[in-house]
Amino acid sequence: MKHISRIFLWALLLVLPIIFSACGPTAISTRASTSQPANPDVILATTTSTQDSGLLDVLIPLFEAETGYKVKTVAVGTGQALKMGEEGNADVLLVHAPKSEEEFMANGFGKDRVPVMHNDFIIVGPESDPAGIKDIISVLDAMKAIYNAGSLFVSRGDDSGTNKKELDLWSKAEIDSQGQSWYLESGQGMGATLTIASEKGAYTLTDRGTFLAQKENLNLVIFLEGDPPLLNPYHVITVNPEKWQKANYDGAIAFYNFLTMPETQKVISEFGVEQFGEPLFFPDAE
Secondary structure, three states, X not given: OHHHHHHHHHHHHHHHHHHHHHHHHHHHOOOOOOOOOOOOEEEEEEEHHHHHOOHHHHHHHHXXXXXXXXXXXXXXXXXXXXXXXHOOOOOEEEEOOHHHHHHHHHOOOEEEEEEEEEEEEEEEEOOOOOOOOOOOOOHHHHHHHHHHHOOOEEEOOOOOHHHHHHHHHHHHOOOOOOOXXXXXXXXXXXXXXXXXXXXXXXXXXXXXXXXXXXXXXXXOEEEEOXXXXXXXXXXXXXXOOOOOOOOOHHXXXXXXXXXXXXXXXXXXXXXXXXXXXXXXXXXOOO
16 A cells, blocks of 8 residues: 555656646736637738837737737838728738828728827937027927028928828928928838938937937937927727728737737836837827
């Protein structure tokens, strides 16, 4: 009997580590995927700022590991991202042009929309500051100073959220920038536009996140920040499956929920702090 008990004890000691090894991660990882999605492919249409800042390089792998979905990211201007949603060529959007987003929802192209995060726009330019804007605190006054000096300004010119904001600022400053000799349109994303501005010694409007992520390679400095019109909010929007039956709504709502859950919002709040000494985005989901 003692011999049998001893064999049982040794067997138990051998088996327990295997049991705990197999069960341990599942027990402590409450966010892990429990099953493979029926349709694992999700198309995300988003702005280049989320890509160029490096934020998606952190968030997408987390989402994929925790849910089993595979994300195809298409980083374009917000206008193009919304167009993809309108045409049923995306499942979920992460964009930053509130007025255009509201029109998108009003026209029935989006099903769910919620704030995710925000940062702000800033005006950057060459340290020599040819337009003399370094002491100006109003973004509209800064735009007028750039216009009056005829200083070179590089626009994205790509119907992105940043481009929409820039054009709105010129309009509010009562300036027609189109066709002016000092006004250049890159037709490219934020990272490329910053590089062009740096090479040409020009001013540009940029989101803070992309600038901070790339500033070591740029000969540009921040001249204007903190003015209320420069707030830059981001929303996640699911494409309406009633408009487009092929839309992967299950995958879209999974990504929507992932971005707004407290753990992900914490990741967003900490992104950039270690490298730049400040966050590149601030969480907004309630």
